[in-house]
Amino acid sequence: MSKPTKVIWLAMLSLLLSGFWLAPLSFASGDHGGSHGGHNAHEVEKGPNGGRLLKEGDLTVELLIYESGLSPEFRAWVSRDGKPLENARLSVELERLGGHVDQIPFTWDSNTGYYRGEGMVREPHSFNVAVSIFYNGERTDWNFESHEGRVQITKQMAEKAGIKTAVAGPGTIKQSVTLYGKTAIDHRSISHVRARYPGTVLSIEKALGDLVEKGEKLATIESNDSLQTYPLVAPISGQIIDKQTSRGEFSGERVLFTIANYSQLWAELQVFPTRRGQISRGQKVSIVAGDRTFDSTITSLAPGGNGQPFAIARAVIENPNDLWTTDLMVQGQVVTSENPVPLIVENRALQPFRQWTVVFIKVGDTYEIRPLKLGRSDGNVTEVLSGLNVGDRYVTENSYLIKADIEKSGAAHNH
Numbered sequence: 474m475s476k477p478t479k480v481i482w483l484a485m486l487s488l489l490l491s492g493f494w495l496a497p498l499s500f501a502s503g504d505h506g507g508s509h510g511g512h513n514a515h516e517v518e519k520g521p522n523g524g525r526l527l528k529e530g531d532l533t534v535e536l537l538i539y540e541s542g543l544s545p546e547f548r549a550w551v552s553r554d555g556k557p558l559e560n561a562r563l564s565v566e567l568e569r570l571g572g573h574v575d576q577i578p579f580t581w582d583s584n585t586g587y588y589r590g591e592g593m594v595r596e597p598h599s600f601n602v603a604v605s606i607f608y609n610g611e612r613t614d615w616n617f618e619s620h621e622g623r624v625q626i627t628k629q630m631a632e633k634a635g636i637k638t639a640v641a642g643p644g645t646i647k648q649s650v651t652l653y654g655k656t657a658i659d660h661r662s663i664s665h666v667r668a669r670y671p672g673t674v675l676s677i678e679k680a681l682g683d684l685v686e687k688g689e690k691l692a693t694i695e696s697n698d699s700l701q702t703y704p705l706v707a708p709i710s711g712q713i714i715d716k717q718t719s720r721g722e723f724s725g726e727r728v729l730f731t732i733a734n735y736s737q738l739w740a741e742l743q744v745f746p747t748r749r750g751q752i753s754r755g756q757k758v759s760i761v762a763g764d765r766t767f768d769s770t771i772t773s774l775a776p777g778g779n780g781q782p783f784a785i786a787r788a789v790i791e792n793p794n795d796l797w798t799t800d801l802m803v804q805g806q807v808v809t810s811e812n813p814v815p816l817i818v819e820n821r822a823l824q825p826f827r828q829w830t831v832v833f834i835k836v837g838d839t840y841e842i843r844p845l846k847l848g849r850s851d852g853n854v855t856e857v858l859s860g861l862n863v864g865d866r867y868v869t870e871n872s873y874l875i876k877a878d879i880e881k882s883g884a885a886h887n888h
Contacts, residue, residue, distance in 0.1 A: 596829070675692075682712065754771055756809070
């Protein structure tokens with residue numbers, strides 16, 4: 474698929490998200506207090522405190538997640554025949570996407586006149602809710618869905634949209650410094666070819682720019698001393714980059730051909746005194762030039778020479794397809810430390826969402842936000858301190874399509 478075609482396809486796809494193949498799941502915006510709001514797929518009956526009303530016979534529970542100026546917490550008002558009950562036993566189970574269940578016990582607060590859930594209700598506030606009331610030896614249960622930041626995508630449409638995932642797990646945060654320099658030919662890959670016995674050049678077999686193999690004939694020389702002819706052959710494979718002789722000339726002791734092999738180059742990086750203590754042989758380095766990257770190792774570190782105020786760190790670039798050229802300006806990301814951490818995500822997976830940075834987890838055909846608390850980053854991956862679990866499958870590519878649909882469908886639940 475050409476690049477323009479792919480752009481058109483993604484643009485069309487984004488228009489279709491909320492209409493066809495992405496089915497936003499309903500959520501109960503009325504269940505949240507404080508600054509929660511948003512669209513509601515099904516109208517929810519609300520109580521005087523703004524919470525969801527649950528009724529069974531003459532028993533009523535108003536359930537609210539309150540978070541105005543506080544960490545989100547459950548509050549509940551329980552009544553029978555319109556009269557508050559102070560001695561009921563109330564509990565709530567929150568089943569999250571992926572099967573994890575939060576148990577929320579409640580205690581009566583006589584100062585406020587409501588039951589307060591113990592502990593913070595962590596984001597996202599997206600779960601299947603089970604409410605249980607025990608009163609006078611009787612148990613009453615309610616079950617309902619309260620989903621936000623969630624959509625469903627079939628496997629086929631996810632593949633067409635280029636949505637890809639990875640499994641969250643431990644990794645390494647690499648700290649690095651950036652050096653600048655250029656590419657150069659490895660000095661061991663240049664050969665200056667002279668005649669072994671000076672004489673007349675009888676024939677020339679190769680021209681400037683020709684590719685030659687080791688042992689291939691370059692020219693024929695007639696020795697002045699013995700008058701015998703012998704072949705002048707290439708001592709290495711490579712390309713003829715200089716030719717200083719013609720048929721009929723006397724060879725003398727000068728260089729007749731210069732051959733260079735570009736299958737391996739050097740990155741020569743400048744190390745100024747302020748960085749010298751951080752750079753040493755054996756360190757890993759990523760050589761970057763435009764959209765080209767090569768991972769290598771610093772093999773030598775030597776003074777710059779000619780009074781230069783910097784040292785030169787050299788790293789090998791394997792170049793079998795001649796994608797790299799000499800005298801190319803490059804950056805070198807030199808790894809100075811590697812720190813293992815319990816959980817990382819790829820940076821390309823991160824999306825801004827409301828006041829958070831999130832990734833989208835995938836369970837079956839369902840995708841949902843996960844707000845993250847992040848730690849160290851090395852530009853490629855970032856440490857996750859909370860909000861995600863080892864083993865969670867999360868979206869790495871084209872997660873912006875999922876975000877766009879959640880926001881357009883109203884499943885974002887505006888805070």
